Amino acid sequence: MNPRTRWLLIVAAAAIALIILVPLFRSQGPSVSGPAGMAGQAAPVFSLHDDRGAVVSLAQYRGKIVVMNLWASWCPPCRAEMPDLQTVAREYAKDGVVVIGVNQGESAARASAFARSLEIAFPIWIDDGQQYGRVYAALGLPTTVVIDRLGAVERGFDGPLTIEQMRSTITQAVRGT
Amino acid sequence: MLLAALVVLGVVIEVVVPGRAIYHAGWYNVALAALAIWAIASLRRVPLVAFGIGAIAFAGIASGLLGPDTRTVIGAPGTSLRVDEAGGTLVFPPLHVDQPIGASRFTATALLRSVPRTVVAIAAFDRRGAHLTITQPTGAAFLSPVLLMQNTQTIAGFTLPYDTFAVPAAHRIVKAVLFSAAQAASMPALSMVRGSVVLFDLEDDTGASIPHGIGVAPEGQLIRLGDLGLRATVMSYPAIEVTSIPDLAVLAAGFLAILIGALLTRRPWRGKIGKL
Numbered sequence: 237m238n239p240r241t242r243w244l245l246i247v248a249a250a251a252i253a254l255i256i257l258v259p260l261f262r263s264q265g266p267s268v269s270g271p272a273g274m275a276g277q278a279a280p281v282f283s284l285h286d287d288r289g290a291v292v293s294l295a296q297y298r299g300k301i302v303v304m305n306l307w308a309s310w311c312p313p314c315r316a317e318m319p320d321l322q323t324v325a326r327e328y329a330k331d332g333v334v335v336i337g338v339n340q341g342e343s344a345a346r347a348s349a350f351a352r353s354l355e356i357a358f359p360i361w362i363d364d365g366q367q368y369g370r371v372y373a374a375l376g377l378p379t380t381v382v383i384d385r386l387g388a389v390e391r392g393f394d395g396p397l398t399i400e401q402m403r404s405t406i407t408q409a410v411r412g413t
Numbered sequence: 414m415l416l417a418a419l420v421v422l423g424v425v426i427e428v429v430v431p432g433r434a435i436y437h438a439g440w441y442n443v444a445l446a447a448l449a450i451w452a453i454a455s456l457r458r459v460p461l462v463a464f465g466i467g468a469i470a471f472a473g474i475a476s477g478l479l480g481p482d483t484r485t486v487i488g489a490p491g492t493s494l495r496v497d498e499a500g501g502t503l504v505f506p507p508l509h510v511d512q513p514i515g516a517s518r519f520t521a522t523a524l525l526r527s528v529p530r531t532v533v534a535i536a537a538f539d540r541r542g543a544h545l546t547i548t549q550p551t552g553a554a555f556l557s558p559v560l561l562m563q564n565t566q567t568i569a570g571f572t573l574p575y576d577t578f579a580v581p582a583a584h585r586i587v588k589a590v591l592f593s594a595a596q597a598a599s600m601p602a603l604s605m606v607r608g609s610v611v612l613f614d615l616e617d618d619t620g621a622s623i624p625h626g627i628g629v630a631p632e633g634q635l636i637r638l639g640d641l642g643l644r645a646t647v648m649s650y651p652a653i654e655v656t657s658i659p660d661l662a663v664l665a666a667g668f669l670a671i672l673i674g675a676l677l678t679r680r681p682w683r684g685k686i687g688k689l
Binding site for chain 1: 556
């Protein structure tokens with residue numbers, strides 16, 4: 237084999253090897269989907285009004301663990317979950333845990349009446365532009381997002397949680413595990 | 414030298430004028446490979462330069478044969494989408510911030526350009542005027558009231574964008590078809606309206622039609638269809654056009670190898686130029 241031919245073979249072999257190998261090193265990360273995909277990211281913050289008209293924001297809860305529940309009055313699983321959220325809000329208040337219900341797309345009057353009918357005492361925010369639902373990639377309602385004391389998303393859940401799941405999740409967040 | 418220059422030119426043009434279909438054509442890449450092999454064989458006495466030419470040719474051929482065709486990534490405001498060609502996640506800004514339409518940015522293997530797209534933001538109200546939740550069970554973002562209008566249908570000879578959404582509290586599924594101002598002006602039934610027009614078609618949540626459930630509303634104006642009030646706001650929102658380009662890191666390595674090779678073997682290189 238003459239040197240020129242050998243060179244051509246080497247070049248061709250190297251080119252083929254590179255064409256095969258390079259795609260293997262390309263990132264093939266999973267698509268971000270659902271609130272669980274937000275874990276570890278800084279929690280997006282928007283200013284909203286609560287059901288009494290006061291301006292509120294997640295930023296005012298920095299230093300606390302926030303359990304943010306996205307809900308709407310037409311959603312039966314949201315209704316079923318609300319009393320359990322009220323229970324854990326009361327149980328974990330002493331640990332610096334705050335439960336916030338963020339209504340998606342409804343009027344303050346409707347949201348407030350719904351919360352009163354279930355004797356909900358935790359804050360109810362009105363997100364009529366559905367900003368939180370969009371940004372936290374909600375796949376449905378209810379959606380629950382746990383935000384740590386530093387303002388990062390710790391966990392996200394699509395669908396209703398049982399009270400045992402709420403307690404387990406919040407206990408882990410309080411312990412910082 | 415001429416062969417090497419042709420190879421470099423054939424690859425660099427994929428970065429300078431990106432997105433042309435010719436770069437993905439088989440004959441273009443075969444020609445590029447043939448030129449590169451010929452150039453490398455001619456430059457075998459200056460291996461670093463030959464390596465550099467090979468690397469540049471490889472980047473171009475890999476992008477041409479393996480890189481995806483130009484595509485447009487459409488996302489709802491506030492959502493994030495993983496785009497492998499971009500090497501990361503694209504975050505679509507909320508509607509209320511200034512939209513970066515026209516901006517462009519290079520990543521290692523792609524050029525990202527934001528291009529304008531027409532989207533429709535919907536607000537729904539009950540009989541008493543209270544705001545209602547909009548959902549998009551089949552859309553890009555379930556809880557977004559912004560319709561991305563990715564589907565099309567033909568009405569009166571016009572190809573029109575449309576999208577569907579649900580108003581769960583009212584048990585309604587709504588189809589919204591967008592007529593541009595020019596399309597509306599050319600239709601006798603809509604010619605009195607100035608600006609874009611949205612046609613709403615309501616069904617109940619079992620898919621049955623609703624009496625008096627079809628209506629057209631000028632953009633920005635409230636229309637009442639049965640128990641439901643609807644208002645559509647037409648706006649421009651960026652989509653991201655992703656164009657694959659030769660890997661910039663490999664190109665940089667190639668150019669560096671050529672530069673170093675030329676400097677280290679100055680005399681032989683000059684001799685080689687003379688022979689070529």
